[in-house]
Amino acid sequence: xxxxxxxxxxxxxxxxxxxxxxxxxxxxxxxxxxxxxxxxxxxxxxxxxxxxxxxxxxxxxxxxxxxxxxxxxxxxxxxxxxxxxxxxxxxxxxxxxxxxxxxxxxxxxxxxxxxxxxxxxxxxxxxxxxxxxxxxxxxxxxxxxxxxxxxxxxxxxxxxxxxxxxxxxxxxxxxxxxxxxxxxxxxxxxxxxxxxxxxxxxxxxxxxxxxxxxxxxxxxxxxxxxxxxxxxxxxxxxxxxxxxxxxxxxxxxxxxxxxxxxxxxxxxxxxxxxxxxxxxxxxxxxxxxxxxxxxxxxxxxxxxxxxxxxxxxxxxxx
Amino acid sequence: xxxxxxxxxxxxxxxxxxxxxxxxxxxxxxxxxxxxxxxxxxxxxxxxxxxxxxxxxxxxxxxxxxxxxxxxxxxxxxxxxxxxxxxxxxxxxxxxxxxxxxxxxxxxxxxxxxxxxxxxxxxxxxxxxxxxxxxxxxxxxxxxxxxxxxxxxxxxxxxxxxxxxxxxxxxxxxxxxxxxxxxxxxxxxxxxxxxxxxxxxxxxxxxxxxxxxxxxxxxxx
Numbered sequence: 148x149x150x151x152x153x154x155x156x157x158x159x160x161x162x163x164x165x166x167x168x169x170x171x172x173x174x175x176x177x178x179x180x181x182x183x184x185x186x187x188x189x190x191x192x193x194x195x196x197x198x199x200x201x202x203x204x205x206x207x208x209x210x211x212x213x214x215x216x217x218x219x220x221x222x223x224x225x226x227x228x229x230x231x232x233x234x235x236x237x238x239x240x241x242x243x244x245x246x247x248x249x250x251x252x253x254x255x256x257x258x259x260x261x262x263x264x265x266x267x268x269x270x271x272x273x274x275x276x277x278x279x280x281x282x283x284x285x286x287x288x289x290x291x292x293x294x295x296x297x298x299x300x301x302x303x304x305x306x307x308x309x310x311x312x313x314x315x316x317x318x319x320x321x322x323x324x325x326x327x328x329x330x331x332x333x334x335x336x337x338x339x340x341x342x343x344x345x346x347x348x349x350x351x352x353x354x355x356x357x358x359x360x361x362x363x364x365x366x367x368x369x370x371x372x373x374x375x376x377x378x379x380x381x382x383x384x385x386x387x388x389x390x391x392x393x394x395x396x397x398x399x400x401x402x403x404x405x406x407x408x409x410x411x412x413x414x415x416x417x418x419x420x421x422x423x424x425x426x427x428x429x430x431x432x433x434x435x436x437x438x439x440x441x442x443x444x445x446x447x448x449x450x451x452x453x454x455x456x457x458x459x460x461x462x463x464x465x
Numbered sequence: 466x467x468x469x470x471x472x473x474x475x476x477x478x479x480x481x482x483x484x485x486x487x488x489x490x491x492x493x494x495x496x497x498x499x500x501x502x503x504x505x506x507x508x509x510x511x512x513x514x515x516x517x518x519x520x521x522x523x524x525x526x527x528x529x530x531x532x533x534x535x536x537x538x539x540x541x542x543x544x545x546x547x548x549x550x551x552x553x554x555x556x557x558x559x560x561x562x563x564x565x566x567x568x569x570x571x572x573x574x575x576x577x578x579x580x581x582x583x584x585x586x587x588x589x590x591x592x593x594x595x596x597x598x599x600x601x602x603x604x605x606x607x608x609x610x611x612x613x614x615x616x617x618x619x620x621x622x623x624x625x626x627x628x629x630x631x632x633x634x635x636x637x638x639x640x641x642x643x644x645x646x647x648x649x650x651x652x653x654x655x656x657x658x659x660x661x662x663x664x665x666x667x668x669x670x671x672x673x674x675x676x677x678x679x680x681x682x683x684x685x686x
Binding site for chain 1: 472475476480483486490573577
């Protein structure tokens with residue numbers, strides 16, 4: 148019975164992340180537009196884009212290999228599985244026990260690896276630029292992410308996200324400077340990984356500084372639809388990760404009743420909305436930085452993670 | 466209560482270390498001065514919290530001195546000074562920030578290892594305050610070493626002194642007389658350094674400390 152319920156919760160969650168991801172992207176775009184005093188596209192525009200792209204013919208360059216066609220499916224699947232491992236509205240997930248935070252980092256890393264390969268596959272200069280920059284950002288963001296995972300694991304005594312959320316929810320741990328540092332470092336890594344404004348601009352195809360858009364420039368039709376959906380899923384994944392670890396209130400505990408799940412669902416949607424609005428406000432208030440300053444930005448995230456781990460030894464030694 | 470008291474002290478002292486790192490990270494003088502003011506405000510909050518939980522009203526005076534002089538008087542006059550010297554747009558570091566950050570990390574790790582080992586018997590509050598204070602002190606020294614500009618070195622010196630005050634506040638307080646005299650000697654040191662800066666500039670047309678090297682016979686012109 149428990150198994151069955153966990154499976155049900157897991158399937159609901161997997162459907163939920165897929166449904167909500169374009170909405171979050173739409174919300175960020177809408178709020179950004181409103182802050183710039185534009186009307187902006189409606190909230191459901193990403194869904195419409197998705198449907199429109201699915202109906203279109205996808206064109207593959209004559210010198211594209213099998214990899215080029217396989218990558219969108221791979222990236223989408225990897226991101227979706229990673230998103231399924233993060234507790235969004237309930238902690239009792241069936242798959243949650245088969246993979247921890249390190250597995251999520253690995254899944255996202257392999258997704259990015261394939262995307263970078265696909266960027267180089269056609270052989271255009273833009274794809275190459277995008278891939279090399281993406282690799283540069285990734286080589287700096289991943290150590291920072293791993294440091295964050297370590298400092299969180301030291302605090303909670305587990306790398307398992309469900310266990311982490313339950314531990315932090317129990318308030319055994321007081322105000323810890325380690326947690327604050329991990330939060331800031333995670334936000335910085337999330338901004339870099341999702342290609343948001345100080346690192347990359349998700350809304351342009353014109354700048355020579357674009358990273359993610361340069362890699363997927365050759366995609367069209369259903370391939371592009373899948374890649375865009377994967378990008379939205381990734382944004383949602385990071386928002387859920389921050390919500391689950393640092394604001395775990397409202398998460399339905401394992402074996403809770405329907406009311407618990409409803410509360411969890413409502414609080415999850417609320418957290419996502421807050422995250423989306425905060426991201427949009429942050430993006431409109433800051434200018435994009437030069438590509439060569441990105442290492443300093445991510446180095447600061449790495450430093451925060453490292454410092455948090457060090458400080459944990461002070462507070463943990465009593 | 467003990468748990469919460471410790472947590473807040475830990476949070477404030479930990480943020481002080483973090484702001485020390487922020488100071489190393491800044492390469493423009495005006496933003497460096499802003500971060501220094503933030504450092505002083507955090508120090509004042511930290512000392513005031515120690516005063517509350519240790520029940521020692523004289524520590525409030527220390528906090529007030531830190532807030533008044535270090536968060537307002539010194540930053541404001543430093544800012545005026547760099548505008549007068551015409552160096553408020555300069556960027557100065559000897560080594561890159563990345564390398565300095567790594568060195569700073571190593572120093573923090575070192576001070577944790579040293580302090581946690583030698584104060585094993587002490588009260589937890591004093592212990593973590595001392596560990597953080599030593600980190601702040603070493604980071605201030607590191608900043609003095611890595612800055613080429615005299616103003617940057619002055620700020621490094623002041624942040625080093627912040628570390629000393631944190632240590633003193635954590636270790637059941639030092640006598641108020643000592644505290645006040647230290648505060649005033651720092652202020653006088655600041656005035657003397659300020660006069661010196663202008664003298665150095667008059668003579669060498671810059672406050673770059675490398676200009677002094679050839680008078681020590683290190684570099685032949």
